[in-house]
Amino acid sequence: MRIMVLGGDGFCGWPTALRLSRDGHEVTIVDNLSHRRIDGELGVESLTPIADIDERLAAWQRVSGRSIAFRNVDIAQDYDGLRSLLSEVDPDAVVHFAEQRAAPYSMRNSATKRYTIDNNINATHNLLVALVELDLDAHLVHLGTMGVYGYSGDGFEIPEGYLDVSVSNTEGQAATRCILYPTQPGSVYHLSKSLDQLLFQFYARNDRLRITDLHQGIVWGTQTEETRLDDALVNRFDYDGDYGTVLNRFLVEAVNGYPLTVHGSGGQTRAFINIQDTVRCVALALAHPPPRGERVRIINQLAETQSVKGVAELVASITGAQLAHVDNPRKEAESNSLQASNQTFRTLGLEPILLRDALLNETLEVVERFKHRFNPDVVPARSLWTRENRPGVLPDPIGGGAS
Numbered sequence: 524m525r526i527m528v529l530g531g532d533g534f535c536g537w538p539t540a541l542r543l544s545r546d547g548h549e550v551t552i553v554d555n556l557s558h559r560r561i562d563g564e565l566g567v568e569s570l571t572p573i574a575d576i577d578e579r580l581a582a583w584q585r586v587s588g589r590s591i592a593f594r595n596v597d598i599a600q601d602y603d604g605l606r607s608l609l610s611e612v613d614p615d616a617v618v619h620f621a622e623q624r625a626a627p628y629s630m631r632n633s634a635t636k637r638y639t640i641d642n643n644i645n646a647t648h649n650l651l652v653a654l655v656e657l658d659l660d661a662h663l664v665h666l667g668t669m670g671v672y673g674y675s676g677d678g679f680e681i682p683e684g685y686l687d688v689s690v691s692n693t694e695g696q697a698a699t700r701c702i703l704y705p706t707q708p709g710s711v712y713h714l715s716k717s718l719d720q721l722l723f724q725f726y727a728r729n730d731r732l733r734i735t736d737l738h739q740g741i742v743w744g745t746q747t748e749e750t751r752l753d754d755a756l757v758n759r760f761d762y763d764g765d766y767g768t769v770l771n772r773f774l775v776e777a778v779n780g781y782p783l784t785v786h787g788s789g790g791q792t793r794a795f796i797n798i799q800d801t802v803r804c805v806a807l808a809l810a811h812p813p814p815r816g817e818r819v820r821i822i823n824q825l826a827e828t829q830s831v832k833g834v835a836e837l838v839a840s841i842t843g844a845q846l847a848h849v850d851n852p853r854k855e856a857e858s859n860s861l862q863a864s865n866q867t868f869r870t871l872g873l874e875p876i877l878l879r880d881a882l883l884n885e886t887l888e889v890v891e892r893f894k895h896r897f898n899p900d901v902v903p904a905r906s907l908w909t910r911e912n913r914p915g916v917l918p919d920p921i922g923g924g925a926s
C-alpha cells in the first residue's frame with residue numbers, strides 16, 4: 524500500500540513508519556517537526572539522543588535498503604500543501620498522529636490551550652476536507668485516546684466507542700439509539716480528541732469516508748525491532764513535566780536515585796500499552812479497513828489498566844526506589860476504577876505485552892544507557908489545571924537531604 528504517516532517523526536509515528544516500510548509499504552512521512560520545536564521552547568530534550576529526520580531516513584535506507592519519503596508540511600496551517608501532497612501520493616491509507624499530544628502542555632496557559640485546539644482540530648479537519656475534495660478513498664486511521672471516555676469508574680466495562688441507550692418518546696414508548704460514548708475530557712488536549720470524534724462521525728456519514736479511530740492508552744516503552752537496528756533510529760523518550768508520561772518519569776527517577784513522584788494518592792487508574800503493540804495495532808487496523816459507508820470504526824487500543832501507585836510499586840519492586848507523594852497539578856479524582864474492552868484487537872490476534880512481563884529488560888536498559896543525559900530540573904509538572912492547584916515538587920535525591 525501507499526501509506527502517508529502524518530506526525531511520522533514523533534514517538535508513535537516514527538516506529539510505525541519504520542514497521543510499515545519494513546512490511547513493504549511505500550511510506551511518506553509528513554511532519555512539521557513541531558514536537559522538536561516545542562522541546563526547544565520548553566528547554567527539554569528526549570533522554571535518548573534523537574537524530575534529525577534526514578539522518579534517521581538515511582540510516583533506515585542503510586540498514587533496510589528501503590526508502591521513506593519525508594515532507595515538512597504543517598497540516599493545520601497549510602491546507603494547500605496538504606491537499607497537493609495527498610493528490611501527488613494518492614495514498615491507500617493515511618495514519619494520522621499529527622497533533623499536539625501533551626495534556627499538561629495543553630493546560631499550561633492561554634496560548635497553549637489555543638494552540639492545541641487550533642492545531643489539532645484544523646489538522647484533522649483539513650485532512651478530512653482534502654480527502655473529500657480530492658475524492659480519495661484512502662482509509663484514515665487516527666490516533667485518539669482512552670482519555671476521551673473520562674475516568675468516572677462506575678464499575679462497568681467501557682465499550683469501544685459506542686453506547687446503546689434507551690429513551691422514552693412522548694407516548695412513553697421506548698426508543699433505542701446507538702450513540703458515541705459520551706466524552707468527559709480531562710484537559711484541553713483530551714477535549715481536542717473529543718471534538719475530533721464528532722468530525723469523524725460527520726465525515727463518515729456525510730461523505731462515506733472510511734475512518735478508524737484508535738482510542739489509545741498511555742504508551743510506554745521506547746524501542747521496537749526496527750528502531751533498535753541503528754543508533755540513529757532510536758525512538759524518543761520524553762520524561763519532562765509536559766510530555767513525559769508517568770512511567771517514563773518513574774523510570775528516570777528510579778535509575779537516577781530519586782524517589783518516584785506519585786501525584787496525589789496515586790489511585791488514578793489509567794490504560795497502558797507498549798509502543799511495540801501500538802505499532803502492531805496500527806498495522807492490524809490498516810489491514811482491516813471498514814467498508815465505505817460504515818460509521819467511524821472505534822477501537823480501544825490498550826493492553827491493561829493499572830493505578831499510578833501500582834505502576835510506581837512495580838518500578839520500585841524492580842529498582843529498589845522509594846515512593847514520594849507530591850501535590851497533583853491536575854484536576855481529577857483521587858482514585859478511580861477503569862475497565863475497558865479491547866475485544867477488537869484481541870479478536871484480530873493481539874497478545875499484548877504487559878508491564879509486569881517486559882518492564883525490566885527493555886525500557887530500563889534504555890534509561891540506564893542514557894542516564895548521563897538526565898536533567899532533574901525538567902521533571903516536575905509545572906502546568907496547573909486550576910489556579911488553586913499547586914505544582915508538584917521533585918524531592919531531593921535519595922540520601923541527598925530532605926525528601
Ligand SMILES: NC(=O)c1ccc[n+]([C@@H]2O[C@H](COP(=O)([O-])OP(=O)(O)OC[C@H]3O[C@@H](n4cnc5c(N)ncnc54)[C@H](O)[C@@H]3O)[C@@H](O)[C@H]2O)c1
Pocket residue numbers: 529530531532533534535536553554555556557558559596597598599600619620621622623624642646666667668669739740741742743768
Ligand atoms: N504517547 C502516548 O502515550 C499517546 C497516548 C494516546 C494517544 N496518543 C496519540 O498518538 C498520536 C501521536 O502521539 P506521540 O506520542 O507520537 O506524539 P508526538 O508529539 O511525539 O508526535 C506527534 C508528531 O506530530 C507532529 N505534528 C503535530 N502537529 C502537526 C501539524 N500541524 N502538522 C504536521 N505535523 C504535526 C509533531 O511534530 C510530532 O512529530 C497523538 O495524536 C496522540 O494524541 C499518544
